[in-house]
């Protein structure tokens with residue numbers, strides 16, 4: 001529970017109290033009585049967590065009032081690692097999730113899985129149901145893609161992550177995937193959050209492109225209320241003002257979720273940058289800010305990608321990124337003929 005109000009003693013020196021509160025890390029706004037005397041401070045804007053005992057120990061403070069958290073289930077999961085097959089979110093190593101934007105064919109998803117494992121990835125992500133801005137763009141091979149991806153993930157002992165776009169598809173996606181992804185456009189689709197949560201799967205929850213961190217955490221609370229095993233938050237960039245990079249990666253929000261809320265948070269530099277040359281440095285920056293993993297779009301042959309080709313990393317670059325993150329590649333698996 002965070003400190004919201006600080007009531008002063010009748011004989012308090014308000015200016016001294018405010019300096020002491022500021023020194024503890026609290027931003028404050030004075031609350032005045034009818035005579036214009038400062039009798040309390042409200043903590044505003046939100047400030048880092050501070051031990052209430054340290055505040056009540058100040059000579060000018062009478063008592064401290066705390067605010068009830070709007071997301072108790074999220075808070076209860078603070079510092080709880082999430083393990084899905086070999087992927088340990090919040091473990092000692094960062095998690096690399098790799099794979100194509102959309103699953104285009106059985107051979108490419110198998111090759112993508114092999115390259116992902118060789119780069120040290122422990123999860124394969126690809127789209128079977130794609131949210132597309134244009135109704136004319138390729139929107140995924142649906143159930144066929146789910147089956148191809150499941151086989152490819154199993155062949156390389158990778159966790160399978162894929163987006164569910166609609167509550168109508170939740171059962172079929174949950175039957176195939178280990179983790180359901182909720183895309184940016186659906187972060188506040190509460191009917192979908194309910195259905196996805198009810199599967200009991202862990203959920204990868206992408207941040208809405210204009211969502212506040214509170215709205216993001218509350219979307220996580222929706223998932224947990226309905227039964228999700230865990231929520232992994234994914235920052236994918238928010239709407240900024242500068243078109244030079246497609247979206248603005250909010251590393252402040254990543255640090256806030258990782259260090260203040262102590263939640264598993266990863267970054268998707270691919271959809272943030274929209275160009276492959278910036279993915280490696282942004283991935284390193286994400287981990288430095290506190291992310292426990294990164295999700296990178298990769299394709300064995302970007303010339304065959306049916307969506308997001310310009311941001312797809314090739315296998316060589318993916319391997320270099322895995323090495324830069326200090327990951328150990330899985331030993332090669334010899335695939336049986338299909």
Ligand code: PEP
Pocket residue numbers: 101127131182183184185206236271
């Ligand atoms: C995706 O992950 O494939 C995607 C479409 O990203 P976002 O929901 O972040 O736009």
Ligand code: MN
Pocket residue numbers: 101102271297307308
């Ligand atoms: Mn994509």
